[in-house]
Amino acid sequence: MQPVPHVAALDAYALAELETGTVSLAQNESLRAPSPNAIAAATQAAHDGALYPDPDWRALRTVISEVYGLDPDGVLCGAGSMELIAALARTYLAPGSQVLTTRYAYLFFRTAARMCGAEISIADEPGLTVDVALILAKVTPATRMVFVVNPGNPTGTVIPLDELRDLRRRLADDVLLIVDEAYGEFVDPDRPTDGAFDLVAEGKTVVLRTLSKAYGLAGLRVGWGAFPPEIACDVRKTLTPNNIAAASLAMAAAAVRDQPYMRETVRLTQASRDSFAKACRANGLAVPSSRANFILLPFASADAAGQADQALRAAGYSARGMGGYALPDCLRITIAAPEVMQRVAAHLGDHLPGAPAGGGA
Numbered sequence: 001m002q003p004v005p006h007v008a009a010l011d012a013y014a015l016a017e018l019e020t021g022t023v024s025l026a027q028n029e030s031l032r033a034p035s036p037n038a039i040a041a042a043t044q045a046a047h048d049g050a051l052y053p054d055p056d057w058r059a060l061r062t063v064i065s066e067v068y069g070l071d072p073d074g075v076l077c078g079a080g081s082m083e084l085i086a087a088l089a090r091t092y093l094a095p096g097s098q099v100l101t102t103r104y105a106y107l108f109f110r111t112a113a114r115m116c117g118a119e120i121s122i123a124d125e126p127g128l129t130v131d132v133a134l135i136l137a138k139v140t141p142a143t144r145m146v147f148v149v150n151p152g153n154p155t156g157t158v159i160p161l162d163e164l165r166d167l168r169r170r171l172a173d174d175v176l177l178i179v180d181e182a183y184g185e186f187v188d189p190d191r192p193t194d195g196a197f198d199l200v201a202e203g204k205t206v207v208l209r210t211l212s213k214a215y216g217l218a219g220l221r222v223g224w225g226a227f228p229p230e231i232a233c234d235v236r237k238t239l240t241p242n243n244i245a246a247a248s249l250a251m252a253a254a255a256v257r258d259q260p261y262m263r264e265t266v267r268l269t270q271a272s273r274d275s276f277a278k279a280c281r282a283n284g285l286a287v288p289s290s291r292a293n294f295i296l297l298p299f300a301s302a303d304a305a306g307q308a309d310q311a312l313r314a315a316g317y318s319a320r321g322m323g324g325y326a327l328p329d330c331l332r333i334t335i336a337a338p339e340v341m342q343r344v345a346a347h348l349g350d351h352l353p354g355a356p357a358g359g360g361a
């Protein structure tokens with residue numbers, strides 16, 4: 001059997017390489033277990049496991065729209081926000097469609113676009129930061145979709161909201177802007193409505209969020225997005241019915257309802273992240289400041305990054321190599337509890353005395 005040409009040309013999506021028995025610092029999972037309320041909700045849902053889940057995700061949409069100040073009709077839920085990225089691609093892209101993204105944007109978007117035969121162009125991110133002017137310079141009349149991540153993964157850097165609004169204003173009405181805010185809760189957990197949500201109301205922008213990071217439900221596979229109504233209606237047709245398991249839906253609704261727990265997770269993460277960054281800088285690494293639950297560590301060379309990765313794996317920690325993002329001299333490290341990060345910083349300091357040659361700061 002021959003697959004269609006654009007699938008034959010596709011590489012399998014590369015997930016993190018996790019050494020068995022190591023602590024995973026490779027997939028930006030939460031540093032603690034889900035809210036106890038979410039765990040109780042899963043137990044309850046298990047009793048109803050003989051029944052199909054609510055195909056309209058009503059309880060989850062209701063709590064999301066209350067907390068994030070959105071119209072529930074514009075909220076779609078996916079088996080992870082990855083499912084929604086793939087659904088957006090299926091809805092709007094065909095062989096030959098042109099899409100635009102940035103140098104270090106989430107690679108799964110490129111995979112989803114290629115699955116539909118789309119052609120991808122890339123705007124540079126000088127200094128590991130999205131530059132709206134460089135995106136606009138790459139737009140052509142054939143551009144159908146622009147995909148940005150805010151805060152960025154793996155960079156951790158932020159696009160200010162006024163720059164995003166400016167980007168939207170300068171894109172033509174037939175270009176769909178997708179803003180992936182998987183780490184949005186980490187920017188200001190006290191103001192959940194502060195994402196790019198106001199752009200959605202204008203009709204040509206989709207904002208994606210996930211339960212996998214600040215809410216600690218990566219294993220349950222729940223993501224959501226704020227969509228303009230007409231776009232929600234079309235994307236919905238491409239989702240598999242009953243896409244989210246009942247236990248996952250119940251846990252997600254309980255987790256979003258428990259805002260104090262999420263805010264505490266974010267505070268613990270920020271404190272652990274900032275002291276880890278300080279320790280790495282004291283070791284001579286030029287760590288860019290991150291607003292998310294991970295840190296990008298730049299080494300003097302790809303070899304030095306590889307040696308650091310091996311030393312950490314030998315000590316029981318799996319970091320994420322960044323070769324796939326064309327940053328082979330970097331490792332991305334998910335922020336775990338402070339005592340774990342202290343050991344990681346100590347290993348980096350001990351095992352690689354000569355490696356970091358960065359410029360400080």
Ligand SMILES: *Cc1c(COP(=O)(O)O)cnc(C)c1O
Nearest residue numbers: 080081082106153182210212223
């Ligand atoms: C983790 C992550 C996602 C979330 O994926 P899920 O499918 O919701 O687990 C989406 N986008 C980015 C940039 C991410 O880092």
